[in-house]
Amino acid sequence: GAVVSQHPSRVICKSGTSVKIECRSLDFQATTMFWYRQFPKQSLMLMATSNEGSKATYEQGVEKDKFLINHASLTLSTLTVTSAHPEDSSFYICSARSTSGSPLTPSYEQYFGPGTRLTVT
Amino acid sequence: QKEVEQNSGPLSVPEGAIASLNCTYSDRGSQSFFWYRQYSGKSPELIMFIYSNGDKEDGRFTAQLNKASQYVSLLIRDSQPSDSATYLCAVTTWTEKLTFGTGTRLTIIP
Numbered sequence: 001g002a003v004v005s006q007h008p009s010r011v012i013c014k015s016g017t018s019v020k021i022e023c024r025s026l027d028f029q030a031t032t033m034f035w036y037r038q039f040p041k042q043s044l045m046l047m048a049t050s051n052e053g054s055k056a057t058y059e060q061g062v063e064k065d066k067f068l069i070n071h072a073s074l075t076l077s078t079l080t081v082t083s084a085h086p087e088d089s090s091f092y093i094c095s096a097r098s099t100s101g102s103p104l105t106p107s108y109e110q111y112f113g114p115g116t117r118l119t120v121t
Numbered sequence: 122q123k124e125v126e127q128n129s130g131p132l133s134v135p136e137g138a139i140a141s142l143n144c145t146y147s148d149r150g151s152q153s154f155f156w157y158r159q160y161s162g163k164s165p166e167l168i169m170f171i172y173s174n175g176d177k178e179d180g181r182f183t184a185q186l187n188k189a190s191q192y193v194s195l196l197i198r199d200s201q202p203s204d205s206a207t208y209l210c211a212v213t214t215w216t217e218k219l220t221f222g223t224g225t226r227l228t229i230i231p
Contacts, residue, residue, distance in 0.1 A: 043223050093164045115164040
């Protein structure tokens with residue numbers, strides 16, 4: 001259980017174009033999904049929190065108009081990198097929050113998708 | 122002071138031995154604690170989570186949490202070469218956002 005998929009796994013695009021990345025929770029419903037970016041030899045950096053049916057919450061320093069997030073259903077969130085530039089080249093990873101435990105003591109675990117490697121030329 | 126600290130390693134352990142990975146955190150309000158494994162070029166994989174003080178065992182993995190000392194550890198018994206990876210410690214508070222350590226690179230020597 002708790003499988004998260006991402007598509008595409010790799011994408012190469014030209015500078016100035018836009019790229020859409022999809023994140024799906026395959027066997028559970030995720031009201032909350034997260035988008036991360038990871039540069040080589042660095043830790044994951046949270047970009048935004050995506051809640052189903054509402055606007056995403058962006059971390060400080062992340063441009064919301066450049067990184068458009070849509071969470072239209074309980075199993076799908078999308079990240080669109082608009083007007084991509086070479087400095088946007090990175091490994092983009094989504095995660096979905098799964099809820100377990102009892103109603104009084106719920107617990108939340110985040111499961112990560114396989115990531116999307118974006119290269120902007 | 123970083124919110125979540127890990128020894129960056131590399132930590133080298135002979136095959137079959139116990140690997141011990143440590144993590145400290147600064148926010149006493151931290152509620153949930155996670156260990157992720159990340160192979161080079163891949164995304165993190167959740168291997169253990171723990172919420173209460175004490176030990177939690179799952180197969181060859183044991184997570185240990187000491188909230189008084191703000192310390193969480195991961196023990197890997199009977200280490201295998203396939204365990205060679207970067208291990209990320211992560212904690213959440215009431216916000217549910219994961220705060221990651223920088224990771225410990227573990228190498229299992231055959």
